[in-house]
Amino acid sequence: MLKIGIVLGSTRQGRVSPQVAEWVKGIADKRTDAEFEIVDIADYNLPFLGTTDGTEPGIAAWNEKLASLDGFVFVVQEYNHSITGALKNAIDFAREAWYNKAAGIVSYGSTGGARAAEHLRGILGEVKVADVRTHPTLSLFTDFENMSEFKPQDLHLDNVNAMLEEVVAWSGALKTLR
Numbered sequence: 001m002l003k004i005g006i007v008l009g010s011t012r013q014g015r016v017s018p019q020v021a022e023w024v025k026g027i028a029d030k031r032t033d034a035e036f037e038i039v040d041i042a043d044y045n046l047p048f049l050g051t052t053d054g055t056e057p058g059i060a061a062w063n064e065k066l067a068s069l070d071g072f073v074f075v076v077q078e079y080n081h082s083i084t085g086a087l088k089n090a091i092d093f094a095r096e097a098w099y100n101k102a103a104g105i106v107s108y109g110s111t112g113g114a115r116a117a118e119h120l121r122g123i124l125g126e127v128k129v130a131d132v133r134t135h136p137t138l139s140l141f142t143d144f145e146n147m148s149e150f151k152p153q154d155l156h157l158d159n160v161n162a163m164l165e166e167v168v169a170w171s172g173a174l175k176t177l178r
């Protein structure tokens, strides 16, 4: 069975990403061709890359978690027109554990998080993660109440399912390369 991690891109207190990830997981769990789990960067207490000797147990645990997964769905939020520093740092903390895997992106922000998602696509290319085309974009204005309580519009459901279809197909295909 393929294993897909739903990665929370934000770590700040009061973040809305857990609500979005739970929603994605609820949709994904209806599938029978892959297993989905939420992967929270915050759980790994990663230091800022290069500021320590690299022996923190969270670094090894993060790499082990990534290595155990066949694909990813990144829950991406837009911070200053890009991804969070926490997500970039977490990506930088692994190399081979990313290689030859697939990913989808679900993003949110004032313009659907589109600018952050496009930055992430460039980064993923460098760590040999193949990002699928279909990209659900959620609006802070119309998919959240008071920009904090997640109430997604129904129209996103088809897009999430199409994205998951692509992620599972590509994750399976790329597994043959590894």
Ligand SMILES: Cc1cc2nc3c(=O)[nH]c(=O)nc-3n(C[C@H](O)[C@H](O)[C@H](O)COP(=O)(O)O)c2cc1C
Pocket (backbone or CB within 6 Å): 010, 011, 012, 014, 015, 016, 017, 018, 077, 078, 079, 080, 081, 082, 108, 109, 110, 111, 112, 113, 147
């Ligand atoms: C440091 C910072 C920068 C932000 N910059 C943007 C931005 O450039 N564009 C945007 O649409 N939203 C921006 N936002 C709003 C976030 O997208 C919004 O707060 C969102 O809820 C953050 O995701 P999180 O709750 O999971 O941390 C920014 C928020 C923060 C904290």
